Amino acid sequence: MQPFHTVTTARQRVVITGLGLTTALGRGVETCWPKLIAGESGIRPISYFDCSEHATKVSAEARDVPCDPEVPGMPPAQMRRAVRMFSSVVEEAWRQAKVDPATIPAEQVGLSVGSSTNYIDVRLVGPVWEMRHSDKQVDWERVAASGIADAAHFYRRQGDMMGAAAARLLGIRGLMLSTDTACAASAHAIGLAYQAVRRGQARVMIAGGSTALARPLSILAFALLGALSKGTTAEAARPFDKKRDGFVMGEGAGAVVLETLESALERGVPILAEVHGYGCTTSGYTLTDPSPGGRWEARAMEMALSEAGWRPDEVDYVAAHGTSTQKNDATETQSIKAVFGEHARKLLVSSNKGHIGHTISAAGVCNVVFTVKGMWERVAPPTLNLRNPDPECDLDYVPNVGREARIRKALCNAFAFGGQNVSLALRKWE
Amino acid sequence: MSIAITGAGLITPAGLTLAENAARLAAGTMAQPDTSGKGERFARVAEFALEPRLRYPKNLKFMSRAVQLGMMAALDALDASGMRVVGAPTGRIAVHTACGETGMENEEFFGAYALAWQGREADFKYLNARAAKMVDPYFSLRTLTNAGSGLIAMELGLNGPSCHFVHGETCGAMALEGACYDLLDDRCDVALCGAYDNLATAATWIAYDGMGLARPKGELLLSEGAAFLVLERIAEARARGAQVLGEIVGVDVRSGAGAAGCEPADFEVGRRAYRCVTGYLGAATALAELAMGLERADSGQVGVFRSESWCGFTAAITVKAE
Numbered sequence: 001m002q003p004f005h006t007v008t009t010a011r012q013r014v015v016i017t018g019l020g021l022t023t024a025l026g027r028g029v030e031t032c033w034p035k036l037i038a039g040e041s042g043i044r045p046i047s048y049f050d051c052s053e054h055a056t057k058v059s060a061e062a063r064d065v066p067c068d069p070e071v072p073g074m075p076p077a078q079m080r081r082a083v084r085m086f087s088s089v090v091e092e093a094w095r096q097a098k099v100d101p102a103t104i105p106a107e108q109v110g111l112s113v114g115s116s117t118n119y120i121d122v123r124l125v126g127p128v129w130e131m132r133h134s135d136k137q138v139d140w141e142r143v144a145a146s147g148i149a150d151a152a153h154f155y156r157r158q159g160d161m162m163g164a165a166a167a168r169l170l171g172i173r174g175l176m177l178s179t180d181t182a183c184a185a186s187a188h189a190i191g192l193a194y195q196a197v198r199r200g201q202a203r204v205m206i207a208g209g210s211t212a213l214a215r216p217l218s219i220l221a222f223a224l225l226g227a228l229s230k231g232t233t234a235e236a237a238r239p240f241d242k243k244r245d246g247f248v249m250g251e252g253a254g255a256v257v258l259e260t261l262e263s264a265l266e267r268g269v270p271i272l273a274e275v276h277g278y279g280c281t282t283s284g285y286t287l288t289d290p291s292p293g294g295r296w297e298a299r300a301m302e303m304a305l306s307e308a309g310w311r312p313d314e315v316d317y318v319a320a321h322g323t324s325t326q327k328n329d330a331t332e333t334q335s336i337k338a339v340f341g342e343h344a345r346k347l348l349v350s351s352n353k354g355h356i357g358h359t360i361s362a363a364g365v366c367n368v369v370f371t372v373k374g375m376w377e378r379v380a381p382p383t384l385n386l387r388n389p390d391p392e393c394d395l396d397y398v399p400n401v402g403r404e405a406r407i408r409k410a411l412c413n414a415f416a417f418g419g420q421n422v423s424l425a426l427r428k429w430e
Numbered sequence: 431m432s433i434a435i436t437g438a439g440l441i442t443p444a445g446l447t448l449a450e451n452a453a454r455l456a457a458g459t460m461a462q463p464d465t466s467g468k469g470e471r472f473a474r475v476a477e478f479a480l481e482p483r484l485r486y487p488k489n490l491k492f493m494s495r496a497v498q499l500g501m502m503a504a505l506d507a508l509d510a511s512g513m514r515v516v517g518a519p520t521g522r523i524a525v526h527t528a529c530g531e532t533g534m535e536n537e538e539f540f541g542a543y544a545l546a547w548q549g550r551e552a553d554f555k556y557l558n559a560r561a562a563k564m565v566d567p568y569f570s571l572r573t574l575t576n577a578g579s580g581l582i583a584m585e586l587g588l589n590g591p592s593c594h595f596v597h598g599e600t601c602g603a604m605a606l607e608g609a610c611y612d613l614l615d616d617r618c619d620v621a622l623c624g625a626y627d628n629l630a631t632a633a634t635w636i637a638y639d640g641m642g643l644a645r646p647k648g649e650l651l652l653s654e655g656a657a658f659l660v661l662e663r664i665a666e667a668r669a670r671g672a673q674v675l676g677e678i679v680g681v682d683v684r685s686g687a688g689a690a691g692c693e694p695a696d697f698e699v700g701r702r703a704y705r706c707v708t709g710y711l712g713a714a715t716a717l718a719e720l721a722m723g724l725e726r727a728d729s730g731q732v733g734v735f736r737s738e739s740w741c742g743f744t745a746a747i748t749v750k751a752e
Contacts, residue, residue, distance in 0.1 A: 149640030282592035
């Protein structure tokens with residue numbers, strides 16, 4: 001524990017040395033990235049349940065999820081789908097960062113996880129429904145006698161399982177943070193990890209998030225809010241397009257390894273990017289709508305820029321939240337204009353939701369991973385299915401085809417149902 | 431620089447206010463389990479009236495039971511602090527919240543199940559939004575885990591840094607840590623932070639019963655409650671003449687049991703006794719114990735409030751009473 005009276009204003013520089021990703025485009029950063037740039041979509045008809053009676057017909061399901069991530073002391077049955085996905089991406093990021101437990105004490109390595117813990121074990125839904133009284137209350141005695149819930153069920157629903165699995169997998173004994181702010185969760189996780197490394201609470205943090213909500217109850221809940229597209233094809237998600245009608249539920253997980261610049265240089269590992277700033281606000285408006293005029297979304301971006309010490313006209317690219325809902329995309333455009341002024345017209349702005357759907361608590365980390373790849377590959381990722389210009393969305397969204405671009409400084413946005421707004425400032429390491 | 435606690439709110443089965451909780455704890459009075467024909471499975475908070483206290487009472491329909499408890503404790507903490515947020519720079523007030531066994535519950539969906547499945551097989555294909563909408567258009571918002579922080583921000587008109595943590599019993603400490611560092615890093619001037627939980631539900635009981643932990647098979651009396659604190663930099667709190675209840679010395683959450691921090695526990699206020707009185711609150715426990723400790727501590731005492739999650743994480747909050 002670092003007593004608060006010892007906290008100083010000295011700040012470490014924080015760099016990214018590892019990336020991991022699983023999305024509907026596949027497993028692994030090097031699998032997803034070429035497909036993203038090629039304009040491939042992972043959106044397909046829902047396979048998990050019969051959606052013939054539903055208005056929602058498509059999702060972006062991850063198709064290569066490990067069944068047994070071989071986490072020490074943790075049976076696979078105890079790990080829900082999102083936990084298994086997260087275990088695979090932290091391993092990938094860890095390998096790339098080449099962190100050697102022999103040289104970095106486990107207590108100096110921490111974890112910061114963004115999750116969606118709204119979880120009902122769908123295997124129990126039918127039996128619990130059957131074991132109700134006529135007043136729709138659960139029949140306790142029958143449930144207890146049935147033995148339907150076991151240890152695996154108990155652990156699958158625990159909010160800290162994602163962190164626990166990753167900690168056991170990598171032997172981590174340091175700082176632990178776990179956020180659940182819906183669509184901003186992994187962006188929060190990265191922002192908090194960045195702050196922890198920056199102020200010296202940890203030498204290395206692995207941060208990211210995972211989501212597996214392309215399931216009947218989650219789709220029901222979001223459809224009820226009118227947030228999901230009613231499209232039936234891979235073009236259902238069309239960020240910033242005039243005909244956009246909602247987002248497509250996506251599954252995915254991502255992780256980044258953050259460490260002090262000093263640590264990365266000492267270890268001699270390749271540095272991918274530097275995190276320069278983190279902005280975070282709450283809209284305090286409604287649970288589902290952006291703030292009027294995008295005021296508090298803009299403020300999050302301004303906070304990130306201010307912490308980075310950048311002028312707005314130094315930024316080359318914004319990885320937009322860009323969900324493909326009418327309100328989000330128009331309001332995010334307004335907020336970008338408010339922050340960048342005339343420079344907004346020169347910015348490249350894009351959303352990956354047309355490729356991988358909306359990965360909710362993994363959306364922020366997906367933006368970060370693709371932005372870092374774009375910096376190194378000198379390509380701005382495209383916004384898929386953008387064919388009908390919307391007067392309210394009039395920036396350069398890199399429509400449909402990736403574009404050669406030199407991205408040195410970028411912002412990555414994530415805005416949540418619930419009102420939390422996050423923006424991260426990244427700079428290419430040169 | 432250090433962090434002052436200038437307001438605390440606590441609602442548990444032992445009382446609707448911090449003072450009531452302290453009195454029940456001092457008297458050693460047990461919480462009254464719900465015995466209405468279903469066995470002593472839960473300790474519940476007594477009836478409370480939240481709606482008259484709300485600036486936007488229409489938002490009550492978006493609040494789960496846990497969030498309602500959180501809102502009560504947050505409003506109490508703010509009242510106790512003497513802080514007036516109306517007219518204050520709203521972007522400089524942070525809101526950090528936490529919860530554990532909260533979010534989706536089967537019962538929330540029962541209305542939808544009824545319309546979809548009554549008289550036919552329980553197949554997910556019938557569970558469409560049309561069926562659910564005829565029951566309650568708001569239930570999906572009540573299942574948003576981070577709705578509490580959003581609703582508190584809406585109620586009080588706050589726009590500062592905000593996060594919501596979900597990490598079993600240790601998440602209250604995470605919220606506290608986030609709030610403290612926002613103050614130390616000058617990202618806000620005031621931070622409202624707290625945890626709320628409602629374990630007195632069917633889905634939670636089923637899970638704990640499956641492990642043999644919950645009553646009547648096990649020893650845990652599943653409970654509900656919330657605790658909130660108002661935090662400020664100590665110099666600014668004193669400058670505005672606020673009553674400083676305590677000073678937060680440090681917060682830490684670590685992977686691995688026993689890894690988190692220091693041991694002195696001069697005023698741990700009988701953790702076991704506290705749990706007997708309030709039941710098992712999960713996420714809210716560490717902050718609730720902290721609030722109780724402050725209420726009962728002598729000036730200058732230093733205490734450590736620890737919590738451990740089922741998955742092996744340990745949190746410690748060190749506090750010095752004023």
